[in-house]
Amino acid sequence: MVRLAHLIPLGTVFLLFSNTVVQATSVVLDRGTFVGYSHGSIDTYLGIPYAKQPIGNLRYRQPEANDPYIGIYNATAFGPSCPQVSEATPTGAEGADLTDLTQLLIATFPTPEVTIAEDCLRINIWAPRGTKAGDDLPVVVWLHPGAFVFGEAGPYNGTAIVERSVQNGRPILYVNLNYRLAAFGFLPGREAKEAGITNLGLRDQRQAFHWLQQYIRSFGGDPRRVTIWGLNAGSESVGLHMLTNGGNNEGLFSGAVMQSGFPLPLNNYTQLQSTYDAYVSAANCSGTPDTLECLRQAPLQTLLTAMDTIPPETLTEGWEVIVDGEFIPEQPTTLLMKGSVARVPYIIADTDDEGTETALFFTAIDTDEAVRSWIVTEALPGISDADVDQILTLYPNDPAQGSPFNTGAINEIFPHFMQLSAIEGDLEFQGLRRFFLNHTWNYQPSWTYLSKLFKDLPGIGAGTSTDLLNLYGPGDLTDYLINFVALGNPNNGTGVVWPQWKATSPKILTIANDSVPLTIIDDTFREEGINLLISLLLQNPQ
Known part of the structure; x- marks a missing residue:
C-alpha cells in the first residue's frame, strides 16, 4: 500500500539550495520508488530504511531484512538519529582551548536537525549525477564514530568525496548509515546473551552490508567492490567485521579502511552483568517475570532516563562491544593471532x-x-x-x-x-x-x-x-x-x-x-x- 505521507510528484523541481535549482531523481527498489534529489554533479538519496525498524516488539531483537518495498518514498531528508547518550566534555578542555578544532569540525561536519527516535536504521547514498543500474561503480561505506554510545551519519556528507572521485576519473559511490547505540545497541549481561541480542549495533551494520548487496546495483554501484571505512568506533567496527564469522566476510566487502580505532581486548557479557541489572532497575523492570520483555514494553523516555544513570564506558560497567561467544567468539587479539581474519x-x-x-x-x-x-x-x-x-x-x-x-x-x-x-x-x-x-x-x-x-x-x-x-x-x-x-x-x-x-x-x-x-x-x-x-x-x- 502506498503511504500518502511519502507521496511527492516525480520529476518535479522541488528544492532550492543557495538559490540553485535542485531537481528530483529516483530509483526503483522492488516495487518502491525512492525519490531523492540532484544538486550540482551529485545524486543524493537519504533516509532509506535498510531493515525493519527496531520498534514495538522488534526492540531488542536482531535486525531483520525489510519486506519488499512498495509505493513512493521521500528520500530527500535524513532519518532520525538513534537514541544515545550525551557526548561528554573533558574536564581538561579549558587548558587545551578546543575552539579551533571545534570550529574546524563543525564547518566540515555540520549536524543536520533531526529527531532522536528508534526507527533510525537508515542508509544514505551519494552517487555521481546520472549514475544508473549497470554502471557498476565501486562503493565506500562510512561507519561513524562515537564510542558506540553517541553519533550519527548525517554530518558526514559524501558530496566532496564523490565530486573528487569524478574529477579524478575514478567515480565512486559514498554510503553512510546509522546503527543502534548505547543501551539500545550494546546491551550486556546473561539475559542479552541468552536472547542472542548482544552487539546489536554491529549486527545492524552487517545487515546494512547485506542490504547493499541486494540493492546498491540499482543506484549504479558494484556489490562486488564495497570498501568499509570508519573512524574510532566505526574503525573498530570495521576491524571486528574482518574478524567475525571465522574471517568469512560473506562477500559483503572487498576492502577495509580503519582510522584511529582497532580491535582491542574486551569485556565479556558476564563482566558487565551489573550494567544490565542497573539498567533494569532504573527502568522499573526489576522483579518482573521477564526483565528483557519489560524493557521491550517500556516507554522510550523511561529507557533514555535509565540509560543516562549509567557511566557510558568504564572497566566494569557501561555500553560496550563485548565478547559474546557468537558475533565476537573470542578476544579480538586472539582471533588476530589465530589468523581468523577476512583476507581483503x-x-x-x-x-x-x-x-x-x-x-x-x-x-x-x-x-x-x-x-x-x-x-x-x-x-x-x-x-x-x-x-x-x-x-x-x-x-x-x-x-x-x-x-x-x-x-x-x-x-x-x-x-x-x-x-x-x-x-x-x-x-x-x-x-x-x-x-x-x-x-x-x-x-x-x-x-x-x-x-x-x-x-x-x-x-x-x-x-x-x-x-x-x-x-x-x-x-x-x-x-x-x-x-x-x-x-x-x-x-x-x-x-x-x-x-x-x-x-x-x-x-x-x-x-x-x-x-x-x-x-x-x-x-x-x-x-x-x-x-x-x-x-x-x-x-x-x-
Missing part, C-alpha cells in the same frame, strides 16, 4: 597524538603516585610494580618526550598531561595498529599512514579525527582513499608511491602541514615502549 586489502591509520583527547579527562591524575595508580587500575590492570617502573622509564614525565609529540612544554596543560597522552596513545592506538599489521600483513596487502596534520592545535596537536578534515576536505588523503576504493590499492602511478607495510620493511606514509606534506618513513618510532605496552596488554586483557 586494507588501510590502517593513526594520527600522531591519539592520546591527547582522552587524557583531557585525566586532570585528577596529576602526581607521580596518581599516574602509577592509573596504570595498574585503569590502563593495564594487574601488572607488576616492576612493569610500571619500566613503563615510566620509557614514558617519563618529560614534556619533551610527551604528546603532542615534538611540541615542547607549551602543551603541558596540567601536570603529567603529556606523559599520560603518550602512554594512552601508544597503548590503545599506535600499538594496536602495529599489532593488527604484524598479524595480517602476510595474508593480504596492507598500507598504513600517520597524520601529523594540525600539530599546532593547543593541547590537542594532531589528535584523533584531525585527519578527517583532509579526507573530507578533499585533500591528498581523499585521493589515496578513492584510488583504494576503485583499485584495491591507494596508488595510481602518480605522486608519492605509498609502499605496502611488511614486517620485514615497515614503511608508513606520513602527512603533515609542511612544505613537503607527504613522506615515507620507517614505522619504528617508540618501538621499545609500544612493544612493552602491547605485551603487557596481552598478558592482562581488560
